[in-house]
Structures are given as structure tokens and as C-alpha cells.
Amino acid sequence: xxxxxxxxxxxxxxxxxxxxxxxxxxxxxxxxxxxxxxxxxxxxxxxxxxxxxxxxxxxxxxxxxxxxxxxxxxxxxxxxxxxxxxxxxxxxxxxxxxxxxxxxxxxxxxxxxxxxxxxxxxxxxxxxxxxxxxxxxxxxxxxxxxxxxxxxxxxxxxxxxxxxxxxxxxxxxxxxxxxxxxxxxxxxxxxxxxxxxxxxxxxxxxxxxxxxxxxxxxxxxxxxxxxxxxxxxxxxxxxxxxxxxxxxxxxxxxxxxxxxxxxxxxxxxxxxxxxxxxxxxxxxxxxxxxxxxxx
Numbered sequence: 001x002x003x004x005x006x007x008x009x010x011x012x013x014x015x016x017x018x019x020x021x022x023x024x025x026x027x028x029x030x031x032x033x034x035x036x037x038x039x040x041x042x043x044x045x046x047x048x049x050x051x052x053x054x055x056x057x058x059x060x061x062x063x064x065x066x067x068x069x070x071x072x073x074x075x076x077x078x079x080x081x082x083x084x085x086x087x088x089x090x091x092x093x094x095x096x097x098x099x100x101x102x103x104x105x106x107x108x109x110x111x112x113x114x115x116x117x118x119x120x121x122x123x124x125x126x127x128x129x130x131x132x133x134x135x136x137x138x139x140x141x142x143x144x145x146x147x148x149x150x151x152x153x154x155x156x157x158x159x160x161x162x163x164x165x166x167x168x169x170x171x172x173x174x175x176x177x178x179x180x181x182x183x184x185x186x187x188x189x190x191x192x193x194x195x196x197x198x199x200x201x202x203x204x205x206x207x208x209x210x211x212x213x214x215x216x217x218x219x220x221x222x223x224x225x226x227x228x229x230x231x232x233x234x235x236x237x238x239x240x241x242x243x244x245x246x247x248x249x250x251x252x253x254x255x256x257x258x259x260x261x262x263x264x265x266x267x268x269x270x271x272x273x274x275x276x277x278x279x280x281x282x283x284x285x286x287x288x289x290x291x292x293x294x295x
Contacts (some may be wrong), residue, residue, distance in 0.1 A: 032116075097146065
């Protein structure tokens with residue numbers, strides 16, 4: 001695989017918005033068709049109903065950080081949610097902060113019979129797309145659950161909403177036996193829009209101390225990321241200038257998405273031929289998953 005042409009951030013952001021617009025009604029149907037909310041899901045500690053509650057809270061959270069009070073009506077039965085109040089102290093790790101948010105998400109919606117996840121996702125999904133229409137992809141957005149004072153771009157937020165919808169939709173589908181395909185174009189948009197930011201945020205800095213590795217991550221279909229770990233820090237760059245890499249990872253888009261979210265074991269992806277490692281030190285491919293934390 002040779003050099004990858006540069007991408008247009010505005011065009012790719014619009015493609016991600018279109019993908020989210022298409023996946024929301026599909027996700028709503030899935031949530032409404034769940035036969036047994038108490039069934040086990042693809043997340044070991046959650047039921048299918050818990051995953052639905054988490055998705056509703058995700059849509060609440062991301063819609064709230066891009067909206068003004070005037071543009072989004074509050075949910076009467078939930079009242080006003082102070083997200084900062086559920087977070088650990090400012091020096092807490094990425095994993096601790098996300099775990100606290102995940103626990104709060106199920107608490108918010110899990111026991112409320114008046115808020116149905118499917119209806120809520122439909123309403124908040126439409127609202128998110130409406131209030132962000134025409135905004136630049138690099139528009140800064142405050143997201144305190146990723147760290148004190150953390151700011152990410154609107155493009156990252158949109159990619160995260162798409163990833164949450166796709167991955168947690170699969171969690172529900174695995175628990176109910178309902179179909180939930182994840183297309184390569186959808187997965188590639190998630191990886192391009194959210195991964196450069198989120199991989200660096202999720203770095204396990206303790207494990208990365210003293211580590212120096214450069215990964216050339218090649219996603220089939222055109223996306224290429226330079227992932228460089230250097231003594232406790234990580235940078236992820238799209239279409240980086242030529243350099244020497246220690247390890248090259250080539251993967252199908254949906255496969256890498258599911259491996260990244262611990263939904264598919266890396267050995268299974270390799271055995272099926274959907275992921276392979278090369279370069280000077282191919283065995284380092286396993287280190288990438290170890291260095292990026294998972295809540």
C-alpha cells in the first residue's frame with residue numbers, strides 16, 4: 001500500500017454526519033425491537049436494557065455539549081444533570097473517568113419507565129444533527145468527562161456518536177439475535193474522525209513510560225494513521241510525512257473498530273485474515289492494544 005492522498009476535513013465531516021443520520025433510525029428500530037431488556041448483551045456486565053440506557057445517556061451528553069439551553073429542551077423526568085458532579089477528581093485516569101460516566105449513564109435511564117431509549121435516541125439524534133448543521137468540523141467542544149478542561153472538535157464528537165451507535169448497537173444485537181451489520185465505510189469514518197484524538201487520550205501513560213514505538217496503521221480503503229508512542233505520550237497523525245516505522249498494521253475497517261473496542265479478539269481477526277502485522281518488528285502489534293486503555 002503506497003502513499004494515501006490527503007483528505008478534505010469538511011467533506012469527511014459531512015460524510016460522517018450523513019452516516020450518523022442513516023444509523024440513528026436503524027438504531028432506534030433496534031432499541032424498539034428488543035424482546036427482552038434483561039437479556040445478556042455483548043458487554044459482560046450489562047444487560048441489553050443497560051446498553052440501551054447507556055446509549056440514551058450518550059446522546060444526552062453529546063447533544064448537551066453542542067447545544068445551548070434554548071435549543072434543547074430538558075428531559076422532565078431526569079431533571080438537570082450536572083455531569084461534573086459524577087466525575088472523579090481532576091487527576092483521575094481516563095479509565096476511571098469513563099467508568100464513572102458509564103455507571104451514571106445506566107443509573108440515569110435504567111430505572112425510568114417514562115423515558116424509552118429508542119424514543120430518546122430518535123429525538124436527541126435529530127437535535128444533534130440540527131444544531132450542528134453548518135458548523136465547522138474543527139469547532140471546539142468542551143467534554144469534561146475526558147479530563148479536566150478537555151476540549152475536542154465537533155468532528156471528533158460526531159465520529160464518537162457514530163462509533164457509540166455502531167458498537168453498542170452490535171452489543172444489543174449480540175444479546176438479542178437481531179441483525180446489526182457494520183459497513184466498512186461507516187467504520188472507516190469512525191476511525192478517521194475519532195481515533196486520532198481518542199487513542200491519544202486513552203493512552204495508559206504508566207505502561208507507556210520508557211516506550212518508543214512508531215506504528216504505521218493502514219486501514220483498507222484509504223485511511224492511514226501514524227501512531228507514535230514516545231516515553232509516556234502518544235501522537236496520532238493522519239497522512240503523516242514519510243518516516244521509519246517499527247511495525248505496520250493493516251486491517252479491514254470494521255475489524256479494527258471492533259478490535260479497538262475489545263469486541264473482537266485480535267487473534268481471531270488475524271486468524272480470519274482481516275488483520276496482519278509487518279515491518280521491522282511485527283510482533284509489536286500486540287503492544288498497541290496493551291498501551292491504549294479500555295474502560
